[in-house]
Amino acid sequence: MKLVRWVLGQLILAYEKIASPKGVVRDMETQALVDEKTKNFTLYQFRACPFCVKVRFALKRQSLNIEICDAKNDPTHRETLQKNGGHIKVPCLRIKSDSGNKEEWLYESDEIIRYLEQHVAKV
Secondary structure, three states, X not given: OHHHHHHHHHHHHHHHHHHOOOOOOOOHHHHHHHHHHHOOEEEEEOOOOXXXXXXXXXXXXXXXXXXEEEOOOOHHHHHHHHHHHOOOOOOEEEEEOOOOOOEEEEEOXXXXXXXXXXXXXXX
């Protein structure tokens, strides 16, 4: 079973390289506004997870600069996701308030993409 997962993971990563979308091009000022909106966002993911690839494609299409943390291979990120998000499930978008004292943990790829389209991409 481990071998099957590894092979499927490699296929998913190859697909990501081949099919990766082009990002939207914004002027520097508009991109700076978008970057400001996303500065407190972190995406927790597993590199070969197809749902994580779906979210990364959305980030690329929208030219969003969001920190990406590997919750599979980095024990610190995995522990943060478990402790603060509630469980180890990816993809997960952590949204910190500007003051830093409130966090929202958003799971499910479609919900993450919808949130980004509604709150960030339309500047």
